[in-house]
Amino acid sequence: MEKKTSITLNDALTQAFQAAKSLPTEKISFLKASGRILATDIFADVNMPPFNKSAMDGYACRKEDLGQWLNVREVIPAGKSPQFKNEPGTCSKIMTGAEVPAGADTVFMVEQSEANDQQQIRFTGSKTNSNICLRGEDVKTGDLVLTAGTMLKAQHIAILAAAGCTRPEVYQKPKVGIISTGSELVEPTVAPQASQIRNSNGHQMRIQAEQCACEVNYYGIVADELEQTRQRIASSVNENDVTLLSGGVSVGDFDFVPQIIQQLGFQILFNQMAVKPGKHTTFAINNGKYIIGLPGNPVSSFIQFEIFAKPFLYRLMNYTAPMIALPLPLANDFHRKKADREEYVPVKINRKNEVETISYHGSAHIHAYHQATGFMSIPTGVTTISKGETVHVRPL
Structure with missing residues (x-):
């Protein structure tokens, strides 16, 4: 496979979005x-509301009759139409949400009323709003609502x-097949032996895909063996819109995924991204089918799903998610040795709305994210950020 230089996240998303074909409805x-x-x-x-509606329990009357003793014509519960027009010197007792009778332009609260021996009602307040939700004031028939x-x-x-x-x-929901590659992996129900590790990122990606309203098919763990890997990927490609792999996409002796992708007729648009973690991320297309190969470390796969796979899956549903990045002050000095890639660092937001970095040991340290509010972006070329400087946090 021809070596390709790393591309930026924005360029990766642009290429992926251009290749995406919206699913049927x-x-x-x-x-x-x-x-x-x-x-x-x-x-x-x-119309919403469909009629002039009382905003409270009270008495409906004419505004000019406020303060006078009024005869109660009827009681109007919600769901029942008024039987009488509101005439001068009269009112109607009305419940919240009920239709206001014709002739009335004000509803005053029960708490601002008094009764006399003749069962008449009078407004006792100094002033009142109309307390009427007017017909169609929220939405009119024919209005665009969504x-x-x-x-x-x-x-x-x-x-x-x-x-x-x-x-x-x-x-329609994208159908997503998920495969974890690696001979060292065992499922969570298995006690790991020497040189083994439980498969966490495969199940992590399952949940991430399900949270994107995808229909997920899990194909389990495939060992680092060429033919077995080819068969598993081919099955997923045949049965899904998107095949999502973790591991096997780097440059090791047993990283077979890139050559298998090409053998299955896919065109690799890029195989490196200038971000950390997750440099070795692969995206390939073939006639409305897509393969996304993510690194095997759980933080790398987690972050790359959030910043790349999720926006792409949404794109298949003709949805562009808002890219929220909260500008907040950093609570402590930050320094890194290398600045050749954009980097994402787990953080939490404290009670002062400051950004605190979380102890983070690298792309295998998924435990760093269990208390994370989100992750902050460190631009390429930046090695040091001082306390109080503004950083941008992407919420999780």
């Missing part, structure tokens, strides 16, 4: 749409429900 129940990406715009089919490309969360499900859109059209 499907209609599903809105109750199962959390985390999915909306494929069409959604428009309101009714745009295509929205990741659906709880608040969006509520809007779908309010708009009567019970079967939204969303992009």
Whole structure:
């Protein structure tokens, strides 16, 4: 395989996004749409609120009648239409969310009222708001309420429900096959023997992919053996949109993945990224199928999934996630020896909203991330950052 120079993360994402083909769409129940990406715009089919609605429990009347003794015409519960028009000298007792009767332009609180022996009601406050939610003041019929490309969360499900859109059209979930390579690996249920280690990053990536609303197929551990690795990768490629590998992508004697990828007809767009951790990250394409090869160390695979694989998987669903980087002051001096790559360092945010670095021993030290709020980015060429300087933190 031809050697290629390291590219920046931005260049890697640009190449991957250009190669990505959006998946087909499907209609599903809105109750199962959390985390999915909306494929069409959604428009309101009714006004919201659909009628002038009381914002509180109280009495509906004309504003000019405030302070006068008023005859109570009726009690209006939520869900029932008023039976009477509000006339001068009258009011209606009304519940929160109920329709305000015609003629009324004010609702005053029960707490600001008094009754006399004739069962009349009078406003006792000095002033009051109208306390009426006007018909269509939130949304009018035909208004655009959700745009295509929205990741659906709880608040969006509520809007779908309010708009009567019970079967939204969303992009299909990417099918992701996950393979861990390495003869030294055993599954978590196995007690490691000499020269063995439990497979943590394979399961870590499973959860990361599932959190991206992907359909995940786990193909287990494959030993560092050429034909076995080829068969496992070929099976995943055949059954999934994206094959996600950890390990076997570097330059060791038993790193077979790059040559197998090419033998399976894939074009490798890049095989090195100028970031730390995760330099040896590979991305390959073949007619709507994709292979992402990540380093075998758990921190490398974790970070590379967050900064590269996740945005790419979202791209297949026609979604561009916002790149949040919080500018915050550093709580302690930071220094590194080499500055030839952009580096990501685990951090936590203290009560003063300062960024504290976490003790970190390298790309195998996944324990450093269990208390991390996120990771800060150290630009290429920067070796020292002083206490109080602004750093940018990507939340986890």
